[in-house]
Amino acid sequence: MKVTVDKDMCIGAGQCVVTAPDVFDQDDDGFVEVLNENPGEGDAEAVRDAAHVCPARVITVEE
Amino acid sequence: MTTTEVSEQAQTSYPMARECPYSPPAELGRLQADEPITRARIWDGSTPWLLTRYADVRSVLADPRFSSDPYRDGYPTVAASRKIRQDRQRPSFIFMDDPDHARLRKMLIGEFTVRRIETLRPLIEQTVTELLDAMEAGPRETDLVQAFALPLPSLVICHLLGVPYADHAFFQEQSHALLDLTSGEEKVVAALDALQGYLDELAEAKRKNPTDDLISRLGARVNAGELEISEVSAMAFLLLVAGHETTANMIGLGTLTLLHHPDQAALVRDGDTATVRSAVEELLRVLTVTHVGRRRVALEDVEVDGTLIRAGEGVILAAEAANRDPEKYSHPDDLDITRGTNQHVAFGFGIHQCLGQPLARIELQIAYPALLQRFPDLRVTVPDSEIRFREEMAVYGVHELPVAF
Numbered sequence: 001m002k003v004t005v006d007k008d009m010c011i012g013a014g015q016c017v018v019t020a021p022d023v024f025d026q027d028d029d030g031f032v033e034v035l036n037e038n039p040g041e042g043d044a045e046a047v048r049d050a051a052h053v054c055p056a057r058v059i060t061v062e063e
Numbered sequence: 064m065t066t067t068e069v070s071e072q073a074q075t076s077y078p079m080a081r082e083c084p085y086s087p088p089a090e091l092g093r094l095q096a097d098e099p100i101t102r103a104r105i106w107d108g109s110t111p112w113l114l115t116r117y118a119d120v121r122s123v124l125a126d127p128r129f130s131s132d133p134y135r136d137g138y139p140t141v142a143a144s145r146k147i148r149q150d151r152q153r154p155s156f157i158f159m160d161d162p163d164h165a166r167l168r169k170m171l172i173g174e175f176t177v178r179r180i181e182t183l184r185p186l187i188e189q190t191v192t193e194l195l196d197a198m199e200a201g202p203r204e205t206d207l208v209q210a211f212a213l214p215l216p217s218l219v220i221c222h223l224l225g226v227p228y229a230d231h232a233f234f235q236e237q238s239h240a241l242l243d244l245t246s247g248e249e250k251v252v253a254a255l256d257a258l259q260g261y262l263d264e265l266a267e268a269k270r271k272n273p274t275d276d277l278i279s280r281l282g283a284r285v286n287a288g289e290l291e292i293s294e295v296s297a298m299a300f301l302l303l304v305a306g307h308e309t310t311a312n313m314i315g316l317g318t319l320t321l322l323h324h325p326d327q328a329a330l331v332r333d334g335d336t337a338t339v340r341s342a343v344e345e346l347l348r349v350l351t352v353t354h355v356g357r358r359r360v361a362l363e364d365v366e367v368d369g370t371l372i373r374a375g376e377g378v379i380l381a382a383e384a385a386n387r388d389p390e391k392y393s394h395p396d397d398l399d400i401t402r403g404t405n406q407h408v409a410f411g412f413g414i415h416q417c418l419g420q421p422l423a424r425i426e427l428q429i430a431y432p433a434l435l436q437r438f439p440d441l442r443v444t445v446p447d448s449e450i451r452f453r454e455e456m457a458v459y460g461v462h463e464l465p466v467a468f
Contacts, residue, residue: 018421026178055413
């Protein structure tokens with residue numbers, strides 16, 4: 001699984017951090033940061049959820 | 064058939080009255096099944112589109128071809144009171160499109176990161192403890208809204224913004240008048256002017272003499288030439304009003320709902336962190352206290368699931384119905400706090416999704432279990448028929464919640 005984000009379009013809702021805290025974080029200005037671009041199977045469902053709930057749809061997941 | 068003819072025939076009026084105080088109007092469920100994209104007549108006689116399905120609501124909320132600017136022709140306002148407010152109030156970024164919206168929102172998102180809000184946990188826990196102590200020291204019967212549900216978010220948002228809590232009676236009153244959809248022009252104008260004037264003075268004072276709070280930090284941006292002082296005041300206005308009654312009503316109505324489901328309340332009282340988080344998401348889903356729909360106007364012709372919505376036509380996105388869509392949720396009307404998903408649209412969706420959601424979540428995650436643990440015998444002292452539900456307010460909930468403990 002590979003995770004990429006479009007940081008420029010991030011609106012800092014923080015849904016990804018709530019949903020998959022091991023994979024996503026926010027910088028001090030509130031924008032998304034990917035902690036682990038290649039999460040393992042254990043995080044896969046949470047990452048898919050995070051992509052789904054991202055209100056600005058800036059998370060892309062390649063399986 | 065032209066769209067005009069369709070609109071003449073709109074049989075549905077929105078919003079509708081509820082049959083059950085804990086569920087959106089049944090008519091929304093019928094529309095969702097039979098006419099998921101339909102016309103509805105609103106207070107001013109206009110007939111915007113009404114969308115009720117989860118998938119459609121999310122798709123339009125995330126679509127930049129729909130505008131959030133209420134000054135555009137065709138934008139469907141909630142009520143006459145809101146129209147008056149829009150005509151007079153300096154708009155906050157929730158009523159703007161990008162790039163204006165993005166410019167202003169981005170100045171605030173660092174204030175509401177999950178990590179930043181987490182640093183407020185001790186303050187929120189302490190505030191909860193003090194409010195519950197005060198309840199325990201007082202009469203064994205009280206109004207939970209005044210004793211707990213309202214002061215908690217009020218104290219927290221005042222702290223965050225740097226608004227003196229001593230003035231809370233004043234701005235709670237103005238906030239209430241503005242969210243009352245039945246408020247007449249005089250009342251709306253008076254509340255707007257009072258609150259706007261108050262925040263103008265506060266923003267200016269903090270710009271000159273900053274303290275450690277959000278309004279002061281925005282004031283520094285004014286001094287740096289990045290922001291107008293009137294924009295600071297408008298942001299403070301939005302956050303103060305939004306921070307007050309949304310969470311307060313989730314606490315009031317959520318507690319009432321839990322008390323009607325003792326098995327679920329027990330899970331919240333005794334549950335671990337994950338259970339409590341899940342409970343909060345489920346209560347947000349089923350209650351959807353911002354219950355009069357998100358509103359947009361189409362900037363160009365857009366086809367939504369086979370229906371053509373033309374440029375200039377208004378759209379109401381009924382999040383309260385979307386969150387009960389059986390295509391999305393099995394047994395959508397059941398409160399099941401083990402459901403374990405935060406995919407609801409109670410905070411909206413798209414670029415305008417609620418900025419304060421990390422704060423709302425943490426307040427609710429602390430408030431519900433603390434209340435139920437402190438008062439295991441907490442009970443409502445009146446039947447539902449004697450409870451005044453807030454149908455006429457922009458934020459749904461209960462006006463009072465008489466409890467004993």
